[in-house]
Amino acid sequence: MTLGYTRRVTIADRPTGHFISIEGPDGSGKTHQARLLADALRDRGHDVLLTREPGGTPLGDRLYELLMANGGEPIDRIADAMLFNASRAQHVAKVIRPALAAGRVVISARYADSTMAYQGYGGGVDLETLRRIIAIATGGLVPDRTLLLDLPAETGLARKTPDSHTRFETAFDLAFHLRVRAGFLEMARAEPSRWVVIDADRPSGAVFASVLDAALHLLDRPMTAVIGGESEPTATRTRIDP
Numbered sequence: 180m181t182l183g184y185t186r187r188v189t190i191a192d193r194p195t196g197h198f199i200s201i202e203g204p205d206g207s208g209k210t211h212q213a214r215l216l217a218d219a220l221r222d223r224g225h226d227v228l229l230t231r232e233p234g235g236t237p238l239g240d241r242l243y244e245l246l247m248a249n250g251g252e253p254i255d256r257i258a259d260a261m262l263f264n265a266s267r268a269q270h271v272a273k274v275i276r277p278a279l280a281a282g283r284v285v286i287s288a289r290y291a292d293s294t295m296a297y298q299g300y301g302g303g304v305d306l307e308t309l310r311r312i313i314a315i316a317t318g319g320l321v322p323d324r325t326l327l328l329d330l331p332a333e334t335g336l337a338r339k340t341p342d343s344h345t346r347f348e349t350a351f352d353l354a355f356h357l358r359v360r361a362g363f364l365e366m367a368r369a370e371p372s373r374w375v376v377i378d379a380d381r382p383s384g385a386v387f388a389s390v391l392d393a394a395l396h397l398l399d400r401p402m403t404a405v406i407g408g409e410s411e412p413t414a415t416r417t418r419i420d421p
């Protein structure tokens with residue numbers, strides 16, 4: 180199952196930067212690993228933009244507050260998906276695309292695959308509907324590489340302290356989180372040229388070695404033409420129009 184963006188753009192249209200997203204279930208260490216990766220790449224001379232979803236812009240941060248609030252009015256599932264994607268549209272337009280156009284390496288802790296995993300596989304919203312919403316929000320911007328920090332849902336949830344619980348940990352049962360994990364793994368299996376699955380049920384240093392390795396594999400290889408067909412993994416470029 181892919182995000183469903185099918186038309187690759189011409190070389191001239193391509194942003195020159197690189198886009199890496201880090202995904203995974205709650206408690207998988209995405210924020211920490213994203214920070215470590217940003218520091219390591221900066222040490223190697225890369226111009227890095229570290230960002231996150233939900234959030235990543237002032238508007239996105241306000242939407243994040245709304246979305247994460249415990250209690251209050253139950254949010255309709257489509258409204259939920261659209262709010263995450265309203266935040267994403269702002270993030271893509273105002274932060275990610277300009278950074279890629281400037282040739283920067285963008286690292287985002289979570290991106291569109293989180294909507295597929297949480298609202299889709301976890302929450303049961305039709306996957307094709309979500310693909311359409313995501314395509315509008317992102318204009319077809321797909322990461323060059325997506326690192327999945329995979330670990331058992333129970334382990335991830337146990338790592339979260341009670342005061343860091345969002346409504347996703349309090350309102351959804353373990354079965355929801357099991358579906359989220361399975362969804363991530365299914366997407367990774369379906370699109371191996373983009374995804375790298377990393378065992379996150381290990382000490383942070385070991386996880387980071389894998390994260391850095393995957394990122395360097397992407398950044399150190401020369402780009403090749405990939406228009407109109409499947410490409411060699413590290414040559415897959417960022418923008419694909421819906």
Ligand code: TMP
Pocket residue numbers: 205232233263289290291293294295297298345347348
């Ligand atoms: P965080 O724990 O990475 O800050 O993310 C907050 C929660 O938001 C997390 O449980 C996953 C959820 N989420 C979605 O449900 N859909 C999305 O599109 C995104 C980006 C996050």
